[in-house]
Amino acid sequence: MISRLRPVFLTLAILGVIVLMASFIVSSVITRNAVLAQRIEIQEAGVAALFGAENEVGKPIGSAQSLIINDEKAFLEKTGENGLRYVNDKYLKDNNIYPLQQLTVEFFRNVIAFIAGLGATVMFGLWRFAKPKA
Amino acid sequence: MKKVMFASAVVALTVAAIAQAQSSAWKIVADERFSVMTVENKTDIENFTGRTSKITGTINFDAAAKTGSGTIIVDGTSIDTGVALRNEHMRSADWFNFDKDGMIKFVASSVRNTSGNNYAVVGELTMKGITKRLTTTATLKITNANEVTKSMGFAGNVAALSTKFKVKLSDFGVKHPAIGAGRVNDSVEITLAVVATDK
Numbered sequence: 001m002i003s004r005l006r007p008v009f010l011t012l013a014i015l016g017v018i019v020l021m022a023s024f025i026v027s028s029v030i031t032r033n034a035v036l037a038q039r040i041e042i043q044e045a046g047v048a049a050l051f052g053a054e055n056e057v058g059k060p061i062g063s064a065q066s067l068i069i070n071d072e073k074a075f076l077e078k079t080g081e082n083g084l085r086y087v088n089d090k091y092l093k094d095n096n097i098y099p100l101q102q103l104t105v106e107f108f109r110n111v112i113a114f115i116a117g118l119g120a121t122v123m124f125g126l127w128r129f130a131k132p133k134a
Numbered sequence: 135m136k137k138v139m140f141a142s143a144v145v146a147l148t149v150a151a152i153a154q155a156q157s158s159a160w161k162i163v164a165d166e167r168f169s170v171m172t173v174e175n176k177t178d179i180e181n182f183t184g185r186t187s188k189i190t191g192t193i194n195f196d197a198a199a200k201t202g203s204g205t206i207i208v209d210g211t212s213i214d215t216g217v218a219l220r221n222e223h224m225r226s227a228d229w230f231n232f233d234k235d236g237m238i239k240f241v242a243s244s245v246r247n248t249s250g251n252n253y254a255v256v257g258e259l260t261m262k263g264i265t266k267r268l269t270t271t272a273t274l275k276i277t278n279a280n281e282v283t284k285s286m287g288f289a290g291n292v293a294a295l296s297t298k299f300k301v302k303l304s305d306f307g308v309k310h311p312a313i314g315a316g317r318v319n320d321s322v323e324i325t326l327a328v329v330a331t332d333k
Contacts, residue, residue: 039183046282047168050294050329052251052275059327062174062183098216104180 002130009127016120020113027109031068034102038064039089040076061089066102071095157196160293160330162206164189168286168329171208176319177312184224188212193293193330197276200247206328210261211236228310235263251275255297261306272297290333298325 040058048054057078064084069075074097076086092099163169166187174183188209195202210232215221225232242257251273259268277283277292286292303313303320312318 041170044167044286046286047329049282050168050275050277050292051296051327052273052294059170060325061172061185062181063323065181101180103178107179 002126003132006127006130009123009130013120013123013127016116016123019116020120023109023112023116027105030100030105031066031102033070034066034068035085036064036083037067037069037075037085037087037099038080039092040086041089042076057086065099067099068102068105069097069099071097074099157194157202158332160193160195160332162189162191162193162328162330163288165329170327171213172325173213174323174325178317182215182217182220184213184215184221186210186212186214189326189328191328193274193295195245195274195276195293200253202242202245202274204242204245206240206242206326208238209236210238229308231262237261240268245272259301261301262308264306266305268299268301270297270299288331288333290331293330293332294327295330296325296327298323300324 039061041061042058043053045054048056048058053059057076057080067087069087069092074087074091074095076088079085087099091097164187169189170185170187171189172183172185174181186208189206191204191206193202193204193206195204210230211225213221213224213232215224224230225236227234237260239260240257241260242255244254244256246254248254248271253272253274254269255272256267256269258265260266273296275294277294279288279291283292300321300323303309303322310318313320
């Protein structure tokens, strides 16, 4: 009886492998433009001077993250050490841009890959188990 | 006897006057151009930063002795993480319960100059009704009133205070299952930059 389901098990197993591979491909496509970036609030020169920070790019908002921002205008010209890019926080807000983090993409990739991989393994197991006995 | 009492009163008044002259009170300016608090938390899914400029309080500073004290109060309900639904979660009883008690209060009791504009600060942080001792470092820069400060709208001298410290959420009764499971970091980093004026 269960042997009649073998084509279904095999199809689902192959589908699981495809989804597993696709999760890595899609993830690498989405994150190909990810850059280490620091969100910056640009201050008036006078305000920065009050804090003794007149030589700094601006006030950092949080710590540097690997961000995916496709709008080049969001970045400031000045760059930091090791290719760190500065992002104008006001520009993000004004344009309703909530930058996607590489961490987020990789988290969902890992979840999808785990489920797909586990599913494929189980389906292959069932496909083998359901082999008709000679 | 009357002469002794009179002399004592004069001395007491003089000491009080000197103390008043040396230690001045600076009121924090709750304006997003000048004062902002950010709080950063790292999670499995993303690292996010909340921010607010609803900061009030006073800084008492003795410029001669380079010591002081102060109280800084932040309106926790106003912290914006950039996602409305997450703001709601943060304010709920599951997390910080700011909807019930939104006050984050730091009272600095000991301020010691370490070098230049740098200070070692000891005080007490109150959040969710729980008070914990906190030790941190801070920088305080005084700018005497000038044309630039006047153009920014300040009538008097200006003090700019900045500090950064970490807070353990579980110390303040924030015990969400996501923290226990390690999906949300139990530690948040708070950065505070405020401007205060003495007039």
